[in-house]
Amino acid sequence: MERFDAIVVGAGAAGMFCAAQAGQAGARVLLLDNGKKPGRKILMSGGGRCNFTNMYVEPAAYLSQNPHFCKSALARYTQWDFIELVGKYGIAWHEKTLGQLFCDDSAQQIVDMLVAECEKGNVTTRLRTEIICVERDDDGYTLQLNGDTVATKKLVIASGGLSMPGLGASPFGYKIAEQFGLNVLPTRAGLVPFTLHKPLLEQLQVLSGVSVPAVITADDGTVFRESLLFTHRGLSGPAVLQISSYWQSGEFVSINLLPECDLETFLDEQRNAHPNQSLKNTLAMQLPKRLVECLQLLGQIPDVQLKQLNSKDQQQLVETLTDWRVQPNGTEGYRTAEVTLGGVDTNELSSRTMEARKAPGLYFIGEVMDVTGWLGGYNFQWAWASAWACAQELVDA
Numbered sequence: 001m002e003r004f005d006a007i008v009v010g011a012g013a014a015g016m017f018c019a020a021q022a023g024q025a026g027a028r029v030l031l032l033d034n035g036k037k038p039g040r041k042i043l044m045s046g047g048g049r050c051n052f053t054n055m056y057v058e059p060a061a062y063l064s065q066n067p068h069f070c071k072s073a074l075a076r077y078t079q080w081d082f083i084e085l086v087g088k089y090g091i092a093w094h095e096k097t098l099g100q101l102f103c104d105d106s107a108q109q110i111v112d113m114l115v116a117e118c119e120k121g122n123v124t125t126r127l128r129t130e131i132i133c134v135e136r137d138d139d140g141y142t143l144q145l146n147g148d149t150v151a152t153k154k155l156v157i158a159s160g161g162l163s164m165p166g167l168g169a170s171p172f173g174y175k176i177a178e179q180f181g182l183n184v185l186p187t188r189a190g191l192v193p194f195t196l197h198k199p200l201l202e203q204l205q206v207l208s209g210v211s212v213p214a215v216i217t218a219d220d221g222t223v224f225r226e227s228l229l230f231t232h233r234g235l236s237g238p239a240v241l242q243i244s245s246y247w248q249s250g251e252f253v254s255i256n257l258l259p260e261c262d263l264e265t266f267l268d269e270q271r272n273a274h275p276n277q278s279l280k281n282t283l284a285m286q287l288p289k290r291l292v293e294c295l296q297l298l299g300q301i302p303d304v305q306l307k308q309l310n311s312k313d314q315q316q317l318v319e320t321l322t323d324w325r326v327q328p329n330g331t332e333g334y335r336t337a338e339v340t341l342g343g344v345d346t347n348e349l350s351s352r353t354m355e356a357r358k359a360p361g362l363y364f365i366g367e368v369m370d371v372t373g374w375l376g377g378y379n380f381q382w383a384w385a386s387a388w389a390c391a392q393e394l395v396d397a
């Protein structure tokens, strides 16, 4: 039976980075994955260009039952550290919006970099490997694989969450946590499009592909100002993905479709200048024409000239466009979600090392635990930071 200083399960963002760091510091590391290729989510990320971090990373951008847990790791391995690493590999990048950093060329460059970092650390990588069972004794952990058995003092679970099962997502990490008596918080899809109830969905389907800047507010008061996209299934776009992580089934969200316009003042000014102008054409100066036409067909925008718009109707219109209350039917679920909320309870783990208090030598890093970032590179930064914190501990062994 082959023994390693550390075995890392999951060759995704967190697992590869952790294995590489520990290996480079001298640990003998085995990296396991059940997939054919490492870093499959990285390749899909950021529309193929990987939004690998964010300039404005801060703990407030992470959801967790314990909002303090992420602070230590994020402070010890920052976005600037990762940017420096990317720079060492000559990977060109750019800031797209809101501090989001993307590769100029391809996400493959990030995967290649992580593979090279693993090689530099002499990490043994085994792909297409199923872990049949994990057992613990006085010497550490024994993993029965399809083929052979391996052992280690330190076992790192970096198997990610449940989103996108097509990219290898599995509940493996949660099952291991439960096997060793750790609490796992209920999971749900995050950063995911909303689906809509039948009548509204059918009414809005003509808008599929229309995108507008919006301010979207959840029932708990969380607000995002980004773009909203109408789709044939419901609502998507960055604003919707962001708020989906704060939305609970049955709740409403409020959407301001005109965040950059003081609609009352605009309508008053337009009425004074062009009283005979149609309300529809006036609103089309601020909103996509297709959206205005659709809302008029739905009776939300009266078919009148500006001079005919009375103050009660104007008030109603302002409310419709700036506080549109939508009750999503649900979300598209793990099939399209970018992340999984919930997971291994951070109260079970050390925020310095990611080690399970109840199971010495067992670590959880990345998305498998109950730390979920906003859209915009925050989730990869958590993968790098939690992996780095854990790797320091593997080295100290």
Ligand code: FAD
Pocket: 009, 010, 011, 012, 013, 014, 015, 032, 033, 034, 035, 038, 039, 040, 041, 042, 044, 045, 046, 047, 050, 051, 052, 053, 129, 130, 131, 158, 159, 160, 161, 163, 164, 167, 168, 169, 170, 171, 172, 337, 338, 339, 365, 366, 367, 368, 376, 377, 378, 379, 380, 381, 383
């Ligand atoms: P993963 O990267 O999911 O890696 C887990 C690994 O474990 C996988 O390789 C999997 O095959 C392996 N595994 C699972 N179960 C087993 C098992 N039983 N046995 C062996 N191996 C197993 N975040 C950003 O910050 N920026 C982005 O641009 C971005 N874009 C995204 C786009 C998409 C389409 C998706 C789905 C997610 C995106 N995310 C993005 C989120 C980000 O990809 C994840 O938060 C991040 O990959 C989590 O890293 P991880 O290492 O914890 O898990």
